[in-house]
Amino acid sequence: MIQFIENPLWKARGAISTIFFCYGLTFASWASRIPSIQEKFSLSEAELGTLLLMLPIGSFISLPIAGYLVAKWNSFLVTRLSILLYLISLIAISLSENIFLLGFVLFLFGLMGNMVNIAINTQAVSLEKEYKKNIMASFHGMWSLAGFFGAIIGAIMIGNEVILQYHYTIIFSASIVASVISFKFLIKSETDENEDKPIFAIPDKPLLLLGIIAFCSMMCEGTMFDWSGVYYKKVVNAPKDILGLAYTFFMVSMAGTRFVADYFTTQFGVKKVVFFSGVLNFSGLLILILLPGKIISLIAFFIIGAGVSSVIPLVFSLAGKSKTMSSSVALAAVSTMGFFGFLLGPPLIGYLASWLNLQVSFSFIAVMALCVTILATQIKSNSNS
Template sequence: MHHIGRARLAVAAIFTVHGAAAGTFATRIPWIKDHVHASAGGLGLALLAPAMGSILAMPMVGRLIHRIGGRTATRVFAALFCLVLALVPFAPNLLTLWFCLLLFGATAGSCDVAMNAQGVEVEQALGRSIMSGLHGMWSVGGLLGAAAGTLAAHADLDARIHLPIAAAVLVAAGYVIGFWLPESRAAEDVEEPPHFALPGKAVLGIGFVSFCAVFAEGAAADWCAVYLKDVAHAGAGVSASAYTAFALMMAASRLAGDAVVSRLGAVRTVRIGGFLSIVGGVLVVLARTPLPAIIGFGLIGLGIAVVVPLAFAAAGKAAANAGQGVAGVATITYSCLLVAPAIIGGLASITSLSLSFVIVTVMTVLMTATAGKLRVADAKPIPA
C-alpha cells in the first residue's frame, strides 16, 4: 500500500507543477501583449491558440501512453510544457506568438491527458475518489504561480527573465517527481488505440456534462472582472477580487470534493453543486452592485468545480484504455474553452453582458439535469 500512497502524492505534485506553469503564464499576458504590440483583438486571437493546440494534440495522446507508458508520457510532456513556457516571451511578433501558444496548448493538453490517466489509475488502485483533490492541487499550483507572477509583474521584472527562471524550477521539480510516478503500461491483450482517437459513445455523454461545467467556468473566469466593472460599477481592485473569489472557491471545492463524493456519490454531488451554481448564475444576472455579483461568481465556482475531475474519473473507467477515455473527455472540454468566452463576448456586444450570462445559467441547469451520466465514476474498483 505504501507505494500507492507515494504514487498518489507524486501525481498530486505533477498536477501542482502543471497548474503553476499555467498560473505563471496568465499573470504575464499584459507584458506579452505590450511586447508584441498587440491590439485587444489580436491578443484575443493569440489566446485562442492554446485551446486549438490542445484539441489537435489530445486525441493522439491515448496511443502514445499505450506505447511508452503513463509515467514516461507524463514526464516528457510536463518537461516540454515548461520549456515552451520559457520560449513564449521571446516571440518577436504576433504571428510567432500565435505559433508559440499553439505549441504551449499542445504540450499542456498532452500533459493534462497523461497526468489525469495516471490519476484515474491510482484512484482505481486505491478504491476511493481522489480526482477532485488532484484537480484541487492544480488550482493550488495555479494560485502559487499567479502569486509569484504578480510579484514579478509588480517588480517590473522582464518576462524574458521571469518565465525561463520559473520554467527551470518547474522542469527540475517535474524531473524529481517523475521518479515516484506509477509505471503504468497497458496489458498485452488490450488493443492499441488509433492514431487519432475521437470520443466514443459512452464518453460523449460524460463529455456533455463536462462541457456544460467548463462553459460556465471559462465564461466566469474570463468575464467576471469585466462584469464587475461594466455592470456592477466596481473599481479596478474590487473587479479583480471577483476572479480571486471564483478561483478560491474552485480550489476549496475541489480539495473538499473527494470527501463529499465518497459520502454522497458522484451524481448527487454534481446535482447539489449544480443547484449552487444555478443560484450563483441567477445572482450574477440580476446583480447591479458588486457584492451580489462577487457572491454569485463564488457560488458558480463552488458548484462546478468537482464536475471536470469526476468526468475524467468516469471516462477513465468507461473506456477500455484510461488514457483514451480521458483524452476523449478532455478534447470535448477544451473545445468548450474555445467557444465559451467568444460566445459570451459576441452575445454581450449584441444584447448586454448581464443577458449573455443567462446562457451560463442555462448551462449549469443542463449540467445538473444530465448529472446521471457520471454514475460510472461511482463504480467501486477492486483495490490493488
Template sequence: MAETTNGSADGLRGGYFTRTRAAVSLLFFINGLMMGAWAPKIPIFAASLSLSEAHLGIMLFVFGVGSLLLMPIAGFQISRFGSSRVVLVAALLFIPTIVFITFVDALWVGAVAIFLFGGLAGAMDVAMNANAVEVERSMRRSIMSSCHAFWSLGGLVGAATGGVLIAAIGALGHALLVAGVAFALLAIARTMILVDQPHPSERRERARLPLSPLPWLIGLIALFSMIPEGAILDWGALYLGKELNASTAHSGFAFAAFSLAMAAMRFAGDLVRDRFGAVTTLRLCTIASFVGLIIAGQAPNVTIALIGFGIAGIGISNMVPIAFSAGGNIPGLAPGIGLSVVTSLGYSGILFAPSIIGFIAEYTSLSSVFTAVSLLNLVVLALSGLARHADRIGEAHP
C-alpha cells in the first residue's frame, strides 16, 4: 500500500484507536445519524404528499434507484481520486438533503429529493467503507465491525431523538438541527481522515464477474439478512404509528430499539465470532432474527413490538459482516470480486425490498409483512455453512 499521511503512520505505531480510525468511525456515525433521522420523518413525508402505502413504496423505490446509480459512480471516482476525497464531497452533498426532503410539496419535488437523499447516502456509504479498508490496512487489524457499530449508534441517536424533536421544534427545526450536528462532526473528522491514493487497477478487476455460484450464494445470505433491516428502517415507524397507535414522539423507537441492539452486538461481533466461529455465530444470529421479527410482527402493543425489534437487531447485527467477510475470502477468487458481488446483492435488499413491501402492505398489513419477512431467515440458515469462508481471513491475508 502506498504511504499516505501522518494518520497512516499513527496506525502503524499500533495504537488501538488512532486518529484515522476515529475519523472513519465519525463518518459512519454521521451516515447512520442521517438515516436514523429519516426514519421518523417518513410518515410526515408520506402525509405531506398524501401517499398511500403503495405510493410510498414507489418513492422508496426511487430512493433505491438513486443509491444504486450513485454507488458505482462513487466507486469510479474513488479509483480516480481516492476514498478520502470522495467521502468528503459525498458527505458535504448528502447532509443538506435532510433539509431539502423536508420542503417537499409536490410529487416531482419529493421524487427528486428522495432520489438525491438515497443516492448521496449510497455514495457516502461506498466511500466510507473504502476508507475503512484503507485504515484497516494501515493499522493491520480488523475494524470494520466496529465501524458498522458506529453506523448503528448513529442510527440509534437519529431515530430515538427524531420523533421527540419533530414534536418539539417541528420537522424543519429537526432537519436543521440534524444537518448542523452532522456538519460539525464532519468538520472534526475532516482533518483526521486517512488520505489514500487512487487504485485504478481495482476498477478493471471488478469489471469481471465470477461464474462460480459460491459468491452469488453468499450474496443471497447478505440479501436476506439486509431485507429485514430495510423493512424496519422504512416501515417500522409507520407500523408503530398506524397499527399500534404509537405517538409521533414514539414512532421512531422501532428503528432506535433495533439500532441499539445492533450497535451493542456489533461492538462485540469480532470477539463472538472468534469464540464460536463464523458458522455457529451466523446460525445463532439467524435464529435471533427470526424470533425477533415474529414477536414484532405479532405484537399486541408497542412495548412488545420494540422488544421484538431489539431481538431482531441482536440477530441481524453480525449476519451482514459475516457475509461480507465470507465474500472477501472465497478460495481462488480475488477478494474485491467476491466482495463486490456480495455487497451489491446485499444492498439491493435494503434499497429495493422496502418499496415492494409498500405494495404488499397496501393489501395486507405491516404486521403480516414483518411476520413474513422473518421466513427469509430460514434461507440464511440453510446456507449458513458457507460462512466458513469468513474464518479464512488470517489465511487469505497473512
C-alpha cells in the first residue's frame, strides 16, 4: 500500500487532478454568480452577453502566448504561474466597481483561464504517455466534478445572500492551498521531443479537424452550463424549486461518464467513441427542443451530459500526440478553439434568444452536435490509443 502511495506516477496524477479540480471550481464559482453580477450592474441580457464576450476574447488572445510559453519554459512552470494568476483574477472580479474595469478583468480571466487550460492539459498528455494508456478523461472528470460542486456552493451563497467578495475569497483560499501543495508533484519535464518540432506553425489538417470538433462540442457544453436552468424555467415552465435539476442532471451525467470514458476508448477506439458521443448529444438536444416536458427534459439533459463528456478529453489527447508540432502548441491550437466555443456559446444563445426565442436558439446548438457526429467520421482510424 505504501509503495502504491509513493509511486511518482500516482503522485503526479493526484497533483494534476487537483489542479484540474481547482481550475473547474474557479470557473464554476464565476459562472454561478453571473446573475448576481447582472443584478449588481443592472445589465440587460444583451449587455450581459456583450460583457461575457470579454472571456473568449481573452482566451483567443492567449493562443500564441500560452503555446509559446509552455513550449519555451515547460508546463511545470506555466501551470504553477497561471493557476495562481487565474485565482487572483477571480478575486479581482469581485472587487470591480464599474463595468469597464469588470470587462478588463474578465478579459484577463479568460486569458489566464486558457493559459491554465493549455498548461495543465500538456501535463496530462505527458503523464498519459508515461502510463501508455488513456487516462485523459478522468482528469476532465475532475474538472466537471468541480463544476458541479462550484454550482452547489454558488447556489448556497446566493441563497444565504453572501456577497461576492466573501464567496470568492473562500474559493480562492481553498484553491490556493490545494494548488500549492500539489505543485511539487507535477511533472517537471515533458517526455515530448519538442526540440525537433516548431514552436510556431500553422495547424495541419488533422489538428484543424480536432479543433473544429472541440469548438462544436464545447459550444454545446458552455450553453448547458449557462442556459440549462433558464431553458427549464422559460421553455419547460418548471417550478422554481426544481430549476436546479436541469443543471444537476447534465453535470452528474457528464462527470460520471468522464470517469468511465477511458475504459470505453480502450475497448472501441477514439473514432467510435467521439462519433457515438455526437449522436447522444444531438439526440438529447432534439428531445429537449421537440418534447419540452418536465421529466423528459431532465432525461434529455442527462443524455446531453453523456454526449459532451468524452469528446474534449479525447481530442485533447490526440492533439497532444501531434507529430508535426510540440504538444503544447498543438494543445494550444485545439484547446483554444474549443474554449472559444465554450465561452462564445452562451452569449450567442442570448442574442439568438432575444431575436427569435430560446427554444429555436437551441436548434443552433443541435446543429453543432450534429457537426461533431459528421466530423468524427474523418478522424484517422489509427488514432485509437
